[in-house]
Amino acid sequence: KVSTMERRWTLNDFDIGKPLGRGKFGHVYLAREKKSNHIVALKVLFKSQLKQSQVEHQLRREVEIQSHLRHPNILRLYGYFYDQTRVYLILEYAAKGELYKELQKCKYFSERRAATYVASLARALIYLHGKHVIHRDIKPENLLIGVQGELKIADFGWSVHTFSRRRTMCGTLDYLPPEMVESVEHDASVDIWSLGVLCYEFLYGVPPFEAKEHSDTYRRIIKVDLKFPPKPIVSSAAKDLISQMLVKDSSRRLPLHKLLEHPWILHNADPSG
Numbered sequence: 001k002v003s004t005m006e007r008r009w010t011l012n013d014f015d016i017g018k019p020l021g022r023g024k025f026g027h028v029y030l031a032r033e034k035k036s037n038h039i040v041a042l043k044v045l046f047k048s049q050l051k052q053s054q055v056e057h058q059l060r061r062e063v064e065i066q067s068h069l070r071h072p073n074i075l076r077l078y079g080y081f082y083d084q085t086r087v088y089l090i091l092e093y094a095a096k097g098e099l100y101k102e103l104q105k106c107k108y109f110s111e112r113r114a115a116t117y118v119a120s121l122a123r124a125l126i127y128l129h130g131k132h133v134i135h136r137d138i139k140p141e142n143l144l145i146g147v148q149g150e151l152k153i154a155d156f157g158w159s160v161h162t163f164s165r166r167r168t169m170c171g172t173l174d175y176l177p178p179e180m181v182e183s184v185e186h187d188a189s190v191d192i193w194s195l196g197v198l199c200y201e202f203l204y205g206v207p208p209f210e211a212k213e214h215s216d217t218y219r220r221i222i223k224v225d226l227k228f229p230p231k232p233i234v235s236s237a238a239k240d241l242i243s244q245m246l247v248k249d250s251s252r253r254l255p256l257h258k259l260l261e262h263p264w265i266l267h268n269a270d271p272s273g
């Protein structure tokens with residue numbers, strides 16, 4: 001089987017099917033690779049829009065990062081190709097679609113479903129952080145559902161490699177300012193904060209710091225103005241976990257491996273994820 005990253009793909013290699021969704025930069029279509037009959041999702045991006053938004057480097061970084069990732073809860077990017085006007089991303093097809101639509105339909109999830117999703121996302125983030133990759137954009141819109149109901153993190157357009165030079169690389173940390181030394185941990189824990197926000201939104205149907213005006217949301221976030229509404233009824237174990245993740249001091253947020261040992265996860269998450 002030819003490695004998908006090396007092959008020179010063209011649009012003629014695919015039969016294009018129904019539209020799966022539309023994003024800011026272009027649409028996503030169901031597609032079938034003609035030789036293998038392999039079903040994929042094909043995201044079509046317009047070069048003009050990418051150029052206009054000066055995000056070409058982000059796209060290159062996304063393809064680079066994704067080509068090294070293999071995890072059941074991370075949507076695969078098999079490869080890409082381009083023509084005169086467009087760039088095409090060849091993506092794993094998530095048969096049960098977008099999580100945010102499921103959340104809108106159900107209003108909010110049961111504690112078991114929420115815990116199962118949070119645990120699988122924590123395992124994917126442990127894998128990502130282990131490769132010095134931070135997603136930085138964990139939100140319902142970037143989560144898809146696979147054919148077995150499993151969650152898949154998608155769209156690494158905003159992900160980055162952390163300060164990937166080994167600390168010993170420059171011989172010594174001594175000359176690095178605090179924010180540089182601190183930033184490595186700091187970035188990784190960005191995703192822990194976002195996972196805490198997600199967990200809250202799975203259980204209550206709205207994100208914790210939602211407000212009418214952006215300025216109010218901003219104020220509520222920096223204040224960590226975390227309130228748990230009386231309805232729907234949510235267990236104190238769930239509230240305890242969320243309270244340990246939505247902590248202002250990034251170094252004090254619950255580490256992901258500790259999250260997987262939290263009673264709420266142990267009691268509610270389906271181990272298969």
Ligand SMILES: Cn1ncc2ncnc(NCCc3cnc(NC(=O)Nc4cccc(C(F)(F)F)c4)s3)c21
Pocket residue numbers: 020021023025028041043045050055056057058059060062075089091092093094095096097098144154155156157158
């Ligand atoms: C809706 N839907 N239903 C089923 C299904 N199955 C698979 N995929 C779907 N949808 C596509 C999900 C995506 C995965 N990876 C993406 N990556 C991306 O969109 N990257 C990207 C775009 C524009 C600009 C930049 C840049 F330059 F800023 F970096 C980066 S989008 C599906």
